[in-house]
Amino acid sequence: MSNTPRTLFDKVWDAHVVRQIEDGPSILFIDRHFIHEVTSPVAFLGLQQRGIGVMFPDRTFATADHNTPTINQHLPVQDPFSANQLKALETNSSKYGISHWGLGNPKNGIVHVVGPENGITLPGMTIVCGDSHTSTHGAFGAIAFGIGTSEVEMVLASQCIMQPKAKKMRIAVDGKIGKGVTPKDVILYIIAKISASGATGYFVEYAGSVFENMSMEGRMTVCNMSIEMGARGGMIAPDETTFNYINGREKAPKGADWDKALAYWKTLKTDEGASFDVELKYDAADIEPMITYGTNPGMGMGISNKIPVAEALGGGQASFEKSLQYMGFQKEDSLIGKKVDYVFIGSCTNGRIEDFRAFASIVKGRKKADNVTAWIVPGSHIVEQQIKEEGILDILTEAGFQLRQPGCSACLAMNDDKIPAGKYAVSTSNRNFEGRQGPGSRTLLASPLVAAAAAVTGVVTDPRDLM
Amino acid sequence: MKSSAVPLPIENVDTDQIIPARFLKATERKGFGDNLFRDWRYNPDNTPKKDFVLNNPIYSGKILVGGKNFGSGSSREHAAWAIYDYGFRCVVSSFFADIFKGNSLNVGILPVQVSPMFLDSIFKAIEKDPKTELEVNLPDQTITIVATGEKESFGINSYKKHNMTNGFDDIDYLQAMSADIKGYAAASPY
Structure with missing residues (x-):
């Protein structure tokens, strides 16, 4: 087997199979498990009902993010249901000996931001969380994917998960990236090309010069949205950019352990001649700043384009029109x-x-446009601190913007950050589903540059005109 | 299982539609069925939307039939809980999102994937007669439109099929192999 060329995905997957059930799933060992307040309480309840404990509490990390306020975090949480979930996360973590970065903790933030920035996420790992955007961590060359609450319970109980091995897809983007084109535009472009279900059943490896030249932050943005084309996850082979990002972070290996880890991580790339079930190639020169016009992330286009007609997309006419009507x-x-x-x-x-x-x-x-309400929400306290230290806060304040406190916020609008019915939001988040950002809200997904251009002009604007 | 079915011929039904995020604040698995398809089912003043299929008494049954890419988006198992709690035990579509499919199997809903043509036949049969029955046979892995006899087989891995048929549970299985798991962990570089 060692002579057969293997993909990055194969290498990491094969290294974690504890047992293969015949005509069934693989039993996969999970190196790191992240939990948050929304999808974990029922899993802990399940453990209690079974009378069992957490097998490896030091492999699970808890942070509160989905349901937290983004102002006045020092005050008690107003909504009793939200407060109850936050309390449950704290109590369960403490009861089972799990690390917990709750509201107010300087390490607190969005789970997929704090994991990497504290060195918890490493190349070659298997990582799961009860959140579909766990695919973010694939940017480090890890197999990372979202799971349901029954599976959260499974991982707490056994540190394993049962999963059939996904098919493999490689998406290569080469060439020169144009002005005003960010990693968000690259992934929105890919999703628009293959649709919101185009990678269902697959694990994607992103390859090519565009990803090789991308920062870790950019790679995380790309891998994050793998799920928006239905992929189980996405990953990028670790390289010097990856190693430089990790080196020195709090929970990253140190000294001799670092050297040993590095030697292994350098083997984590797809071998020459390894085969994929599907290979797609795109030219970076074809990508411009993107924006979505519909109610799934596949309904995106270059910002200078016009909304297509359904027939041209080959999709269902009724669903397409329902979407535009919304x-x-x-x-x-x-x-x-x-x-x-x-x-x-x-x-x-x-x-x-x-x-x-x-x-x-x-x-x-x-200056901020008068007709625009802007919510500027850092992913973590560490990001918030960087915003202050780099003078970005001064620029924002001078322009009339306010910085809020970290959390998932208006991305899923579980807290009070809800876009009102019928209103248009240019959002750097990941989903434009009906009502995603609040009942009746209308979301246009885009990059931070497109969001900024809208924030200062009050209308959808091509950011290249302001650069 | 033999039942009439509720048709939802919409593509890309995402889990935010099945259960919006603002209803995910519970710490127990209770009452999610009340908010199944909340914003398609109710107006902002909580009156039922008359044109939504769940508010139309001519449609009923334990089987929900959806358009392609059913259950996309968020990993929230609450979506599967809501469908189960409402009373559905089977969802039929030509294409399921991966996480939703896994969650369904874990909560006791059978996801039945059929060909686009067969899905179309089901929708047409229900349109003709809302009381049309579908028969889903798990041991044989077949689904039949009873009135017309049209039949198709569907896939499920034999491990999951065995579990569903016998009420077995993944965690019981994993508990039984804890020595192997601990052995693996001891040798892991992470």
């Missing part, structure tokens, strides 16, 4: 110049320091 758009509309009510920058997709740097690069020397 959004209040017509086919062949251009979105440039459409009035924007809200701008949200943040989330596990675009809540890292580079995203705020990009946002500030457009905002600098300009």
Whole structure:
């Protein structure tokens, strides 16, 4: 077997199979398990009902993010149901000896931001969390995917999960990235090409010069949205960029352990001649700043384009029209110049320091548009601190923006950060589903640059015109 | 299982539609069926939307039939809980999102994947007669439109099939192999 060329995915997967059930799933050992307040309480309840404990509490990490306020975090949480979930996470973590970064903890933040920034996420690992955007961690060359609550219980009880091995897809993007094109645009472009279900059943490896030249923050944005085309997860082979990012972080290996780990991590790449079930190739030159016009992330287009007609997409006519009706758009509309009510920058997709740097690069020397309400939400306290230290906060304040406190916020609108019915939000998050950002809300997914351009002009604007 | 079915011929039904995030605040698995398809089912003032299929008394049954890419989006198992709690035991579609499929099997809902043509036949049969029955046979892995006799087989791995048929549980299985798991962990570089 060692002579057969293998993919990065094969190498990491094979190294974690504890047992293979015949005509059934693999039993996969899980190196790191993240939990948060929304999808874990029922799992702990299950353990109690079974009368069993957590097998390896030091392999699970808890952070509160989905349901936390983004202002006045020092005050008691107002909503009793949210407060109850946060309390349950704290109590369960303490009872079973699990590390817990609750509200107010300096390490607190969105699970997929704090894992990597504290060195918990490492190449070659298997990582799960009761959240579909766990695919983010694949940016480090880890197999990382979202699971349901029954599986959270399974991992707590046994540190294993049962999964059939996914098929393999490689998506290569080569060439020169254009002006104003960010990692978010690259992934929105890919999803628009293959649709919101185009990678269902597959684990994706991203390859090619565009990803090789991308920062870790950018790679995380790309892998994060793998799930939005249905993929189980996405991954990128670790390289010097990866190692430099990890080196020195709190929970990363040190000294001799680092050297040993590094030697192994360097083997984590797809062998020459290894086969994929599907291979796709795109040219970076074809990608421009993207924006979505519909109610799934596959309904995206270059910002200078016009909304296509359903027939051209080969999709279901009725679902397409239902979607446009919800959004209040017509086919062949251009979105440039459409009035924007809200701008949200943040989330596990675009809540890292580079995203705020990009946002500030457009905002600098300009003012927030009067008709826009902007929610600027860092992914973690560490990101918040960087925003302050780098002078980004000063730029934002001068332009009339306020910085909020870390959390998932308006990405899923479980807390009070809800876009009102009928209002348009340019959002750097990951989903434009009906009502995702609040009942009746209308979401246009885009990059931090497009969000910034909308925030200062009050309408959908091509950021290249402001650069 | 033999039952009439509720048709939802919409593509890309995501888990935010099945159960919106604001209803995920419980710490117990109770009452999610009340909010199944909340914003498609009810107006903002909580009155039922008359044109939504769950509010139409001519449709009923234990089988939900959805358009392709059913259950996309968030990993929230609450979506499967809501479908189960409402009373469905089987969801039929031409294509399921991976996480939703796994969650369904884990909560006792059988996801039945059929061909796009067969799905279309089901929708047409229900349109013709809302009381049309579907027969889902897990041991044989077949689904039949009873009135017309049209039949198709569906896939499920034999491990999951065995579990569903016998009420077995993954965690029992994993508990029984804890020595192997601990052995693996001891040798792991992480």
